Amino acid sequence: MDFVEQLKSSVDIVQVIQEYVRLRKAGANRYTGLCPFHNEKTPSFSVNTLHQRYKCFGCGAGGDILTFVMELERLSFYEALKLLAERNGIPMPKRSEYSDPETKLRAALYQMHELAEQAFRANVEGPVGAEARAYVERRGVAQATAAEFGLGYAERSGRGLVRLFEKHDFTGEQMEKSGLVLKRDDGSLYDRFRHRLMFPIQNESGKIIGFGGRALDPNEQAKYLNSPETEIYRKSYVLYNLHRAKHGIRQADRVVLVEGYMDVIGVYASGVHEVVASCGTALTSQQVQTMKRHSEKIVVNFDPDAAGANAAERSLNMLLDEGMHVRILALDGGLDPDEYCKQRGAEAYTEKLTAAKNYFYWLADRARGKFDMRTAEGRVAGFQFLLLSIQRLSDKLERLAVVNDVAGYLGVDAGPVLESFRRAASERREKTLQHAAEPVKAVERILLNLLLVNPEARTRLLPHLKNIPAVNQFTTRRIFEALFALDAAGNAVVFGNRALLASTVLADETDGEVFSLEQGEACLRAIENTQHDSERAALKAQVRAAERDGNMNEALRLSAELSRIERS
Numbered sequence: 001m002d003f004v005e006q007l008k009s010s011v012d013i014v015q016v017i018q019e020y021v022r023l024r025k026a027g028a029n030r031y032t033g034l035c036p037f038h039n040e041k042t043p044s045f046s047v048n049t050l051h052q053r054y055k056c057f058g059c060g061a062g063g064d065i066l067t068f069v070m071e072l073e074r075l076s077f078y079e080a081l082k083l084l085a086e087r088n089g090i091p092m093p094k095r096s097e098y099s100d101p102e103t104k105l106r107a108a109l110y111q112m113h114e115l116a117e118q119a120f121r122a123n124v125e126g127p128v129g130a131e132a133r134a135y136v137e138r139r140g141v142a143q144a145t146a147a148e149f150g151l152g153y154a155e156r157s158g159r160g161l162v163r164l165f166e167k168h169d170f171t172g173e174q175m176e177k178s179g180l181v182l183k184r185d186d187g188s189l190y191d192r193f194r195h196r197l198m199f200p201i202q203n204e205s206g207k208i209i210g211f212g213g214r215a216l217d218p219n220e221q222a223k224y225l226n227s228p229e230t231e232i233y234r235k236s237y238v239l240y241n242l243h244r245a246k247h248g249i250r251q252a253d254r255v256v257l258v259e260g261y262m263d264v265i266g267v268y269a270s271g272v273h274e275v276v277a278s279c280g281t282a283l284t285s286q287q288v289q290t291m292k293r294h295s296e297k298i299v300v301n302f303d304p305d306a307a308g309a310n311a312a313e314r315s316l317n318m319l320l321d322e323g324m325h326v327r328i329l330a331l332d333g334g335l336d337p338d339e340y341c342k343q344r345g346a347e348a349y350t351e352k353l354t355a356a357k358n359y360f361y362w363l364a365d366r367a368r369g370k371f372d373m374r375t376a377e378g379r380v381a382g383f384q385f386l387l388l389s390i391q392r393l394s395d396k397l398e399r400l401a402v403v404n405d406v407a408g409y410l411g412v413d414a415g416p417v418l419e420s421f422r423r424a425a426s427e428r429r430e431k432t433l434q435h436a437a438e439p440v441k442a443v444e445r446i447l448l449n450l451l452l453v454n455p456e457a458r459t460r461l462l463p464h465l466k467n468i469p470a471v472n473q474f475t476t477r478r479i480f481e482a483l484f485a486l487d488a489a490g491n492a493v494v495f496g497n498r499a500l501l502a503s504t505v506l507a508d509e510t511d512g513e514v515f516s517l518e519q520g521e522a523c524l525r526a527i528e529n530t531q532h533d534s535e536r537a538a539l540k541a542q543v544r545a546a547e548r549d550g551n552m553n554e555a556l557r558l559s560a561e562l563s564r565i566e567r568s
């Protein structure tokens, strides 16, 4: 048996995927969960334990354990193989037949980062590390914690790593590409990090891919210095501490997002294990999607100063765009998370986290500070400020509920609030049309209209629609999802209030047209046909991929499945 087959047969696909995605048992040989490769609210991602394969009916992603790790960790075939082998204690064959030049470079970079971390740690324990040790102690970090987070020290000389890498026969080019070493005009090499306390940055599977360095010299201009982007460090994908935090995140079903390395360490050490930070970048959509695989709930806890609040406001928009449920914690006493944990204790901090307010209350409080809410103009301006974020909620029903809540909280009459909300929505709609963005297809429009205003259509169509994965591709899928959820909960209240719903939710999508049940059923058939087409296309692509990989048995099996579908 070749090594790839050996590995695949000895590693369980559910265990591997569960490291990245929350899965639920859905049948004898089947698990389902939210797809990590596209944004969705209802699970269309499924894992088959019998065939040891995964498949997403929403976006068409599919494959085996290796393709999963390759796609998700953005690794080459060889790297994915190595990662799975290492993680499961299976020795890799010596031949590196799977390795291409790019993979070899990346392997060198990983190795250099490991060597650098060892060197930094040896420094911090030795005589040169006295100042770094004093700083760590002053910040109240226990020795065990410092060791767990791999804190180290980059010496002053600026030659430490260069010498170490030369000793291990790395080339100048490899050193430069590691981001840990820089080149002077005269061609000589020197260390990027000098006289700094070093924080290793790991990827989701725990490999060191970069460093953050805190200046120990108070006159140093750059307080924090981070590794640059390299072949192994893509900043927009990385969250500091995620590899340690992810199990905690699953357990607590929430992410705690803080700003800096020291905050992460302080909060983690106090027993709140679900804490991460975006290191050295503004929060990106990839980072949010990464969190979302482990929990959709987040508490943002940035510094209490103006800069922290502004950063929280910017992150908020990104988080809402990705459909996260956001609460914001503003700590009292001007304390940052690290200081709060140390001064008030872990229990007080946990209580604060649990009591953190929904983001729009926090925003409303900010609006109150920014605008004079005693005057009509002030209230309108304050409300406009809030609308900017509320409009980012992709779920229109949720948007409506939030608007009502905020109006109540601000003591504003909900009527004009809703009117202003509707106006903003239609202005946005006009803008979107001008930019020729994704239009709402006629089938979606007709079906939605029927579902909202026609009880009979709802009874006849909803059960079918629920089972068609193509609905996940709709522009208006969030409204469909909300309707499915309401239907499942037997919730007739909102349906009862359909005049409001139809006018508010669909103000920008229908113009008072009335559709018949027959039209609705025709739409349903059209969607079912599209669904079959896309399933056939996905299967064909899989057949081609299997042929390309020389996996003839798999190609034959898939072809048989394809012709079975085409016959039916």
Ligand SMILES: [Zn+2]
Pocket (backbone or CB within 6 Å): 035, 036, 037, 038, 045, 056, 057, 058, 059, 060, 061
């Ligand atoms: Zn998908």
